[in-house]
Amino acid sequence: MTGFRADHLGAIPAPMTETIYVLNGPNLNLLGLREPEIYGSTTLDEIAGMLEDRARELGFAIEMRQTNHEGMLVDWLHEAQAEGARAVLLNAAAYTHTSIALLDAIKAISTPVVEVHLSDPKTREEFRHTSFVGMGAVRTVEGHGAESYRIALEAVASGEV
Numbered sequence: 001m002t003g004f005r006a007d008h009l010g011a012i013p014a015p016m017t018e019t020i021y022v023l024n025g026p027n028l029n030l031l032g033l034r035e036p037e038i039y040g041s042t043t044l045d046e047i048a049g050m051l052e053d054r055a056r057e058l059g060f061a062i063e064m065r066q067t068n069h070e071g072m073l074v075d076w077l078h079e080a081q082a083e084g085a086r087a088v089l090l091n092a093a094a095y096t097h098t099s100i101a102l103l104d105a106i107k108a109i110s111t112p113v114v115e116v117h118l119s120d121p122k123t124r125e126e127f128r129h130t131s132f133v134g135m136g137a138v139r140t141v142e143g144h145g146a147e148s149y150r151i152a153l154e155a156v157a158s159g160e161v
């Protein structure tokens, strides 16, 4: 019977592993090569591996994705809700500062969204100081390099988010 296991006590619900979506926006596929003095030398694949290991330790699964297309991020936010994700960690990269569509998508779903950035955009050029993503997110973790993702994951796992 799906979702249940039988033992001598009868049918007991099996614990379901909750999934955390980790959505990454434009140019983050070039992490490691791209402006390493700002974003560090860790690649997105290495971040994915680190997050998968930490998530497993914490009893969660990770769905890690990257796209250079704004509408794809909108579709994936909707999907996170439809699939019953526990939360979304969203590094929307430059769309953070431009995309009302992403803000609307975050507001349209009940899945909590944590905004993530490697750098601290508020200490950089003025055009990075506005975050439409941050207007909808329940929490922002920024300025810790690749560690920002782990901190955001742990905030979800601990129930803070």
Ligand code: DQA
Binding pocket: 026, 027, 028, 091, 092, 093, 094, 095, 096, 116, 117, 118, 119, 120, 121, 128
């Ligand atoms: C970024 C910050 C954004 O301002 C920038 O456009 C990015 C990366 C970060 O993770 O520090 O592409 O989201």
